[in-house]
Amino acid sequence: MAMLNRMSVADQAINPEEMRATLVDRAAGAYASFEGWIRDNNDGHQVQRLEYEVYAPLAISEGERIIEGAIQKYSLLHARCVHRIGLLEIGECAVWVGVTSGHRDEAFRACRYIIDEVKHRLPIWKKEFYVNGDSGWVNCERCATHARGDFASV
Amino acid sequence: MAMLNRMSVADQAINPEEMRATLVDRAAGAYASFEGWIRDNNDGHQVQRLEYEVYAPLAISEGERIIEGAIQKYSLLHARCVHRIGLLEIGECAVWVGVTSGHRDEAFRACRYIIDEVKHRLPIWKKEFYVNGDSGWVNCERCATHARGDFASV
């Protein structure tokens, strides 16, 4: 198999099975994965679809940095993340994270770390389109407290 | 699709994609899963294969109790667990846990809770077969501290 980037962006449906297969390792005792799905409601609004805008060059380089950091910090065997771009319907997978490690504690903690960092640090924005015809860009609620620490210090 | 038990035991390969599909929900924004894989080493021994013995009636009833508890505790949409039985080779999936919820915090915490409880409370034993020809039943290292609290009180 060709070497994939550990962080990637995709304009087509994410295939979790294919991603999982890239993490296989004889020394792996634990596999943890997380997926963010498009849900039909947010903050009391009925959501019809979402549009993701990604600035890919920095999303990828910053994502690689997050994953490399997680591999070191949690002694992982492998880790990957892929984020969708474009228009997504209810139920679609917007982001996938998967990791393998010897034991489960590291796998859980690393998977959580990666998705949290990805959500705070990557240049990715989403616009919600509501059933009632309105739309709006979703602001990260926690950016006010995170922006200086996470991002400006890079 | 026929209603599956939320806790099940399987004598054939676990299919994560099939399990994942049972958790789909329009209100789900987060999907977390965990898999325990057979790794090629344990405590310094080179492992060749593992045999799982499960007392199914109690594994299933106690597993259902764990999952029902997790659904309540973490306000999950859905949760399932399946555990293998019999002889497994390196790389095979021994246990799969998956949950869906509105947001990721609950999904991660519930997935972790379920696998931890499953490992401590279910009547499941594993025998390791080593490359050097030896074999041995694996004792849960933490049972001494957990047995009274988790199990005897049920």
Place this chain on the structure above:
Amino acid sequence: MSKTLTIRYFAIFREHAGLSEETVSLEVETAGDVFELLHARHGAREAQGQCKVAINDQLADWQSPVRDGDTVLLFPPVAGG
């Protein structure tokens, strides 16, 4: 008064006993007393505190009484996943 019990052994207990099930007639009051049988007859060395017990497919504790005709399941330390 002696009770007729079916005892089922799992994993390493089965290997200690050399059998997976036996029906015995015993003077016992509790599940803990039955556990002692395993030690006396079959040489098991696992500490009771690390083991678990079920009576008629219900998890129980070592103080639980056993009655004539019960099936007692003796579980060595678990190691799922």
Place this chain on the structure above:
Amino acid sequence: MSKTLTIRYFAIFREHAGLSEETVSLEVETAGDVFELLHARHGAREAQGQCKVAINDQLADWQSPVRDGDTVLLFPPVAGG
């Protein structure tokens, strides 16, 4: 001395500006000065502390100096996943 900069706007900033990129000649020292431009010219209201900036595809902070010919990327609050 005035500098020639390419400014790129993303997501809601692009909608404020009505364009995704413009080349401007400005008397500015830092990335923070460029951010002020966005407010002054295009009516953006997002707080600087919630936004991020990159210069020539490298993440930067608001105190980072900009030089003639730089491309400055202005990022509104992120919301990945």
